[in-house]
Amino acid sequence: MRVNNPLYKNIGIHLTSTIFTVDKGVMKVLLIKRNNEPYLGYWALPGGCLYNNELVLEGAKRELKEKTGISDIELSMFKVFDKIDRSPLKRMICLAFIGVLDKDKVKLLNETEKASIINWVDVKKVPELAYDGNEVLDSAINELREMIQSTEILKTLFPKEFTLPELQSVYESILNITIDRRNFRKKMITSGIIIDTNKTVNYNGKKPAKLYIFNDKCKIKSIL
């Protein structure tokens, strides 16, 4: 960040995004490798500074797009990080956002001014991050676990058709639990949030699985 950029004048607000996806049942987070000081060479959560003339949500989306190429994503703010010395340059207050997406539906940038490499990293294998990134990530994972109760983020991960085993594996990987197949199916169907499409798909060469879609008319508070 160039401190003298007039758009940054009088602001020390940083916007950080933790973007999750589920890749073959494994929860992953989007990281970029820094090629600038400070923290040159460290992995970092994507983010940047708010402009005077934009809303924080707009700023978070703009930075995410500039740094990673991702657009059309729903972000929600979940926490503020305000340690006095969290950034070595000046007092910065960090607003942390969370988002989820289907990794097969986005195209990531190859090179940007700030980041040389962009990658999905297994949340259980995340290295030491730039700034207070690990602390932000830990909070985001907790937030994700709470968000999944509302089923809204599931609609994002599965914008179209999906099978119940797929859906179950997302629950299991986010919540780090195992769920009985029969009870899971029962809860999903009786709650009314999914609709049988009467189609099937064969992902793995075994018995085909039924395809479902989410029922948009139905917002459930707590499934599990």
Next chain:
Amino acid sequence: MRVNNPLYKNIGIHLTSTIFTVDKGVMKVLLIKRNNEPYLGYWALPGGCLYNNELVLEGAKRELKEKTGISDIELSMFKVFDKIDRSPLKRMICLAFIGVLDKDKVKLLNETEKASIINWVDVKKVPELAYDGNEVLDSAINELREMIQSTEILKTLFPKEFTLPELQSVYESILNITIDRRNFRKKMITSGIIIDTNKTVNYNGKKPAKLYIFNDKCKIKSIL
């Protein structure tokens, strides 16, 4: 706020507190009447600007104390308000905090530089507030309803002994519902979050009520 105060340099962060109490079963919020422009004469939520050298939580507590005299209160941030023009003076981003207290245990200031009158106001009778105060308050009431699920704020409202009818009336006024007396009692006792002190008290000249205290070893997620 004096814009040239060096402590405010490069910051446009405003801290607003919504402080709730329950007064005879009625949920009330703490408001102050402004005696400065802008919004001279309007009721407002207490708050002020963050200093460069303090954490946001510290700043919120400092402002609350300066404006109302309240100290020793637990505040938690619940939302950010960032409309570009929400303050007429400059771009201000508002971090909104929520807190609860026992109104009989605090002494409010009579006069301050900023506020001529401080008062507890029935949340159902709140007038038009300064800035985007009404929007902040509405969000805070929703937040309060979610917070009460954790029972932690109840420990704040009842730091010492309390009767079950008192506790029930707080639930009923915050959630705006009525609860069966027997079932409420059963849930509270079997959940283990309250402890019978074997003392009684007579608040209303009728049958004396048993006194309970909260069990600090017990944190419950959802009671009702």
Next chain:
DNA sequence: CCAAAAGTGTTGAGGCTACACCCATGG
């Protein structure tokens, strides 16, 4: 025909709601 994943129903336990009567007190 066999391995691997998907689909299906029942039962028992515990928690929730609904509901009516007795008790202690002050006036």
Next chain:
DNA sequence: CCATGGGTGTAGCCTCAACACTTTTGG
């Protein structure tokens, strides 16, 4: 002695968790 609010128990319902076998497919 009566009006008022506080305290107590039970029965039915529903939800949830536990659990095993059959079906479909590709190789």
